[in-house]
Amino acid sequence: MSAHSKRSIEMRTWFVILIAACIFFGLGGVYSLLTSTHQWGIAAAGIMVAYIFLIAYVGIQVARFGLIKSANFGALVGLFLAAFYLAGELIVAGLIEQVSIWQWYGGRWNDGYELFGAGSFAIKGFLWAVAYSLRILLILFVLPTAMLSEGERQFCELCKSSTTKTRWKSVVKSFDPAVLVGVSDLRSLMMLGGGSGGERGVWLRVRTCKCASLGELTVDQYKIEAEQRGDTIMKDSPISPIGLCRLVEWVRATDGSAELPGSDLDLEQFGANRQMFDLPLKPAGNEWESLHRWNGSGMGMEWGCDTEYTRAMRVLVGKGDFRAIEESLAMAEDINDIACIYEAGADWYDPQDWIGLWCDEQPGSSVAHTVAGINHVKRAWLERGGGWTPKHVPEFMGLLNLAMESFDRATAIDPENATAHAWKIYAGKGLGQEDERVRLYFDAATRSHPDFHAAHWMYFDYLTAKWYGSEEQCIGFAREVLKNRAAGSAALGVVAYAHFEIARERMEKDKKAGFMGYLNQPEVRSDIVRANDLAFTDHRMSMVTPRVRAFFAYMLWQLGETQGAKAHMEIIGKTTPWDPFSASVFFLSKETYTKARKACGL
Ligand SMILES: [Zn+2]
Numbered sequence: 001m002s003a004h005s006k007r008s009i010e011m012r013t014w015f016v017i018l019i020a021a022c023i024f025f026g027l028g029g030v031y032s033l034l035t036s037t038h039q040w041g042i043a044a045a046g047i048m049v050a051y052i053f054l055i056a057y058v059g060i061q062v063a064r065f066g067l068i069k070s071a072n073f074g075a076l077v078g079l080f081l082a083a084f085y086l087a088g089e090l091i092v093a094g095l096i097e098q099v100s101i102w103q104w105y106g107g108r109w110n111d112g113y114e115l116f117g118a119g120s121f122a123i124k125g126f127l128w129a130v131a132y133s134l135r136i137l138l139i140l141f142v143l144p145t146a147m148l149s150e151g152e153r154q155f156c157e158l159c160k161s162s163t164t165k166t167r168w169k170s171v172v173k174s175f176d177p178a179v180l181v182g183v184s185d186l187r188s189l190m191m192l193g194g195g196s197g198g199e200r201g202v203w204l205r206v207r208t209c210k211c212a213s214l215g216e217l218t219v220d221q222y223k224i225e226a227e228q229r230g231d232t233i234m235k236d237s238p239i240s241p242i243g244l245c246r247l248v249e250w251v252r253a254t255d256g257s258a259e260l261p262g263s264d265l266d267l268e269q270f271g272a273n274r275q276m277f278d279l280p281l282k283p284a285g286n287e288w289e290s291l292h293r294w295n296g297s298g299m300g301m302e303w304g305c306d307t308e309y310t311r312a313m314r315v316l317v318g319k320g321d322f323r324a325i326e327e328s329l330a331m332a333e334d335i336n337d338i339a340c341i342y343e344a345g346a347d348w349y350d351p352q353d354w355i356g357l358w359c360d361e362q363p364g365s366s367v368a369h370t371v372a373g374i375n376h377v378k379r380a381w382l383e384r385g386g387g388w389t390p391k392h393v394p395e396f397m398g399l400l401n402l403a404m405e406s407f408d409r410a411t412a413i414d415p416e417n418a419t420a421h422a423w424k425i426y427a428g429k430g431l432g433q434e435d436e437r438v439r440l441y442f443d444a445a446t447r448s449h450p451d452f453h454a455a456h457w458m459y460f461d462y463l464t465a466k467w468y469g470s471e472e473q474c475i476g477f478a479r480e481v482l483k484n485r486a487a488g489s490a491a492l493g494v495v496a497y498a499h500f501e502i503a504r505e506r507m508e509k510d511k512k513a514g515f516m517g518y519l520n521q522p523e524v525r526s527d528i529v530r531a532n533d534l535a536f537t538d539h540r541m542s543m544v545t546p547r548v549r550a551f552f553a554y555m556l557w558q559l560g561e562t563q564g565a566k567a568h569m570e571i572i573g574k575t576t577p578w579d580p581f582s583a584s585v586f587f588l589s590k591e592t593y594t595k596a597r598k599a600c601g602l
Contacts, residue, residue, distance in 0.1 A: 012066065012067060013066045013067055013068060016062060016065050016066035016067075017062070017066055017077055017080070017081075020058075020062040020066070020077075020081055021080070021081060021084045022084075023058065024055075024058070024081045024082075024084040024085040024088065025084045025085065025087060025088035026088060027051075027054070027055065027058070027085055027088060028084070028085040028086060028087065028088025028089035028090075028091075028092065029088040029089070029091070029092035030092075031047075031051055031088075031089050032088070032089050032090075032092040032093040032096060033092060033096065034047060035047065036092075036093050036096045036097060037096065039114065041114060041115050041116055041120075042115045042116060044113070048135060052138060052139065052142055055082075055085065055139060055142065055143055056142050056143060056146040057146075059078055059081060059143045059146045059147045059150075060146050060147065060150045062077070062081065062147070063077075063146075063147045063150035063151055064150065064155050064162070067294070068147065068150070068151045070151050071148045071149070071151040071152045072148075072151075073151060074144075074147035074148045074149075074150060074151025074152075075144040075145070075147060075148040075151070076144070077144075077147055078143040078144030078145070078146065078147035078148065079140065079143070079144045081143060081147075082139050082140050082143045082144065085139060085143070086136065086139065090104070108124070108128055108132070109124065109125060109128060109129065110124065110125075111124060112124020112125065112127075112128050113128060150162070152236070153216075154209070154214045154216065154238060154350065155209075155214075156209035156210070156211060156213055156214045157294070157295075158209075158211050158213050158315070159209055159210040159211035159213070161209045161210040161211075162209060163207050163208055163209050163214050163215060163216045164207060164209075165207060165208055165209070165210065166205060166206070166207050167206050167207065167208050167212065167215075167261060167262075167264070167265050168204070168205070168206040168259075168260075168261040168262070168265060169203075169204065169205050169206075169259070170203075170204045170251060170258050170259040170260070171201050171202070171203050171204075171222050171258065171259070172194060172201055172202050172204065172251050172254055172255045172258045173194060173195070173201040173222075173224055173255050173257075173258070174194060174195065174196060174197060174198045174199070174200065174201055174224055174255070175192060175194055175196060175198045175200045175201065175202070176196055176198035176199075176200065177198065177199065177200045177221075179192060179196075179198075180192075180200055180202070180221055180233065183202075183219075183233050183234075184233070184234070185234065185237065185353075185356075186217065186234075186237070186239065186243055186246075186247065186353050186356075186357070187353075187356050187357065187360060189202070189219065189233070189234075189247075189250075190246060190247065190250045192254070193254065194254035194255050195254065195255065199223070199224055199225060200221055200222060200223065200224065200230075201221075201222035201223075201224050201255075202219055202220070202221065202222055202233065203219070203220040203221070203222040203229050204217065204218070204219055204247075204251070205217070205218045205219075206218075206239065206244060206247075206261075207236075208265075212241060212244075212265060212266070212267075213241065213318065213319050214238070214240075215238070215239040215240070215241070215243075215244055216236045216237065216238060216239060217234060217236075217237050217238075217239040217243075217244075217247070218232070218234060218235050218236055218237070219232070219233040219234040219237075220232050220233060221233060237353075238350055238351055238352075238353065239353055240318075240319055240320025240352065240353055240354045241267060241319045241320050241321075242319065242320025242321060242322070242353075242354045242357065243320055243353040243354055243357060244265075244267060245267050246357055248260060248261060248267065274321060274323070276327055277312075277313060277316055277321075277323075277324035277327045277328060278327065278331075279308075279309055279312055279313075281309060281328070281331045281332055281337065283307065283308075283309075284308065286571065287541065287545055287546055287549075287571060288307040288308075288309075288543050288545065288546055289307065289308065289546075290305040290306075290307070290546050290547070290576065290577050290578065291305060291306045291307065291308065291311055292305060292306070292577060293305055293306045293311075293314075293344075293347065295314075295318070295348065295349055295350070296347040296348065296349060297347050297348060297349050297378040297379070297381070297382055298349070299378055299381035299382050299386065300377045300378050300380065300381035300426060305546075305547075305577055305578075306344060307340075307543055309328075309543075310328075310340060310341060310344035310543070313325070313328050313341070313344060313345070314344055314345075317344075317345050318348075320352070320353070320354030320357075321354075322345070322354055322355070322358045322368070322371070324345075325341065325342075325345040325367065325371060326367055328341045328345075329341055329342070329367060334451075334540065334542040335418055335419075335449040335451060335452045336451065336452065336453050336454070336490055336542035336543060336544045337542050337543050338418075338419060339418075339419050339422065339452065339453070339454040339544075340542075340543040340544065342367075342370055342371065342374060342419045343374060343454075345371050345374075346370075346371045346372075346373075346374035346375040346378065347374070347375075347378055348375065348378070349382070351379070352375065355368075355371060355372050355375055356372070358371070358372075359372050359406075364413060365413070366409075366410045366411075366413040366414035366417045366420065367410075369406045369407070369409040369410035369413070369420070370406070370407065370410040370417060370419055370420040370423070372406040373402075373403045373404070373405075373406030373407040373410060373420065373423055373427070374403075374423055376399045376400070376402045376403035376406060376427075377399075377400065377403045377423060377426050377427055377430070379399050380395075380396050380397075380399035380400045380403065380427075380430060381396075381430075383395040383396045383399060384396040384430070396430065397430075397431065400427050400430045400431050401431070403423070403427045404424065404427045404428070404431065407420045407421075407423055407424045407427065408424075411424075411444070416448065418444075418445045418446070418448065418449045418452055418455070419445075419454070421441050421442075421444040421445035421455070422441070422442075422445035422452060422454050422455035422458060423454075423458070424438075424441040425438055425441045425442055425445070425455065425458040425459050425462055426458050428441060428462070429458070429461065429462045429467055429468070432468070434468075435462075435463075435468065435469070435473075438459065438462055438468075439459070441459075442455055442456075442458075442459040446491075450484070450485060450486070450489065450491065451485070451486075451488075451489045451490055451491050451540060452491065453490040453491050453493060453542075453544045453548065454544075455491075456481060456491040456493070456494045457493070457494060457497065459477065460474065460477060460478070460494045460497055460498055460501075463477050464501050465505065471502050471505075474498045474501065474502065475498060475499075475502070477494070477498065478494055478495045478497075478498035478499065478527065479495075479527070481494050481495060482495050482527060482530065482531055482534070485534070487534050487535075487537040487538050488534075488535070488536075488537060488538040488539045488540045489534075489535060489540065490535065490539075490540070490542060490544050490545060490548050492531045492532075492534055492535035492548075493531075493535065493544075493547070493548035493551055493552070495527055495528060495530075495531035496528055496531060496532070496551050496552055496555045497551065499518075499519065499524050499527060499528055499555070500551075500555065500580060502518060503515045503516075503518040503519050506518045515558075516558070519555075519558060519559060520559070525559055528552075528555050528556070528559065529556075529559070529561060529564070531552075532552045532555070532556060532564060535548065535552070536549075536552075546572070546576070546578065547578050549568050549571065549572060550568075550572060550576045550578035550579075550581060551578065551579075551580065552564075552568060553565050553568035553569055553572060553576075553596070554580050554581055554592075554596065556568070557596040557599060557600060562599070562600050562601070565596065565600050566600040566601060566602060569596065569597050569600055569602055570602070574597075575591070575593060576593055580592075581593040581596070
């Protein structure tokens with residue numbers, strides 16, 4: 001369940017790479033067409049240079065559209081695409097001249113390439129081979145390098161540009177060399193007070209995208225006497241507009257003679273003059289539409305999609321405008337909406353500087369510490385990876401301990417903060433805490449909010465056999481929920497999740513009949529049908545409803561309860577991103593959802 005948005009991102013990446021491979025093959029072919037059918041002579045050098053630029057440009061676009069977020073992966077893809085480009089060149093050249101690749105090489109070696117028209121000086125033999133090899137090496141070097149550097153850079157979806165524009169450079173004086181040793185991030189930098197008469201300064205550079213929503217900060221030491229830059233303190237560290245505002249304030253207060261950003265960097269909009277976030281907290285149709293969350297972590301999730309509401313909120317929050325989270329929470333009443341807003345505010349693939357700044361500025365805010373905690377959980381799982389075998393275990397555990405500290409702080413400030421209690425379950429799961437303790441988190445989260453879906457889902461997940469429970473505990477919990485929850489509660493989704501989980505385990509032992517063999521047992525079937533009827537009688541609609549509905553639609557379809565499944569699918573509409581329905585792979589197979597709709601007569 002938790003892999004869905006990650007899978008979609010990977011699908012997009014692979015799909016773009018596939019198309020790019022075709023494009024690069026075509027580019028190679030066009031190059032051969034240009035140079036084989038026409039004697040350009042010395043002008044071919046110009047075509048070659050233009051082509052190298054074109055290849056690098058297309059490579060950068062592929063890295064952007066393909067959401068390639070790692071430099072190494074970018075370089076690897078670049079190498080792969082370069083191979084396709086060269087294959088295109090060779091194959092088309094062979095086709096045009098009606099020769100095999102080796103005959104083509106032989107022809108070039110013997111006849112060479114005439115530089116100044118027919119019969120003039122020709123590059124041939126060894127000289128041609130060297131020139132040709134150099135060109136190939138250049139392509140093999142330029143394309144991966146372009147994609148490598150693009151993979152490192154942030155890309156802004158709002159203004160469709162990367163963080164390449166240098167907006168502000170400044171030297172801030174003066175510090176003791178000793179105090180600079182402890183500086184590692186924006187927060188520790190802004191703890192420093194300057195003007196101590198020390199012999200060091202810091203050299204700052206901020207690069208942003210066109211609209212300045214995304215930025216990167218580089219900080220070097222600066223030797224005042226020698227007017228020279230020294231060791232790098234921070235390199236290309238992401239900085240939000242709010243972080244940038246705070247940095248400008250800090251520079252102004254620290255060194256009156258330091259250069260401040262020019263007027264083209266409009267930071268006013270993030271300061272006092274910002275707009276309140278006051279979209280109405282209700283769906284456009286009958287129910288919230290589930291939209292894919294592109295820049296989320298795709299990890300450690302309760303809720304992996306956005307609604308129009310949380311998507312709009314995330315545009316502001318992504319700029320570091322954390323007040324949008326507070327404003328949204330102030331409007332939300334349903335605990336499930338509240339939990340979705342919290343998670344939408346905290347779920348980011350890239351590190352977010354504003355979360356730490358927010359906690360520093362408002363240490364008494366339970367909301368700030370909860371967002372920080374959820375973000376730590378997400379970062380922990382990004383370190384760990386989604387697979388069976390955890391990676392980077394010390395970092396994983398360290399981040400989970402930080403998360404637990406944040407949640408403890410949040411619940412100490414506000415013991416009624418159910419979201420903070422609930423996320424302790426998730427952190428506790430990673431930390432391997434015992435059931436007695438984790439159950440207390442669950443009880444604290446649901447005491448005043450029995451409908452709290454996230455708390456139920458997280459505790460159910462803890463109780464699965466793959467974590468710290470067993471089939472019996474899982475089913476015991478599901479039946480407890482079925483017995484105790486009132487009609488209309490989204491928490492009843494857990495009954496379906498628990499039986500699905502066990503059915504899937506049975507499938508691993510018996511691929512053919514394990515899944516349905518389990519679900520078709522009378523008491524299992526009756527649990528699921530009753531939970532569905534109860535959950536959707538006077539259902540209390542919230543942002544988690546589409547997910548719960550999709551899950552029950554799937555289970556009812558599997559059980560042959562066509563009428564019930566159909567009723568859900570009529571509300572869901574033509575597509576759903578929610579598991580256990582899975583998306584098609586490269587259009588080769590039909591989506592299970594489309595199949596299910598057909599089976600139910602839609
Ligand atoms: Zn931008």
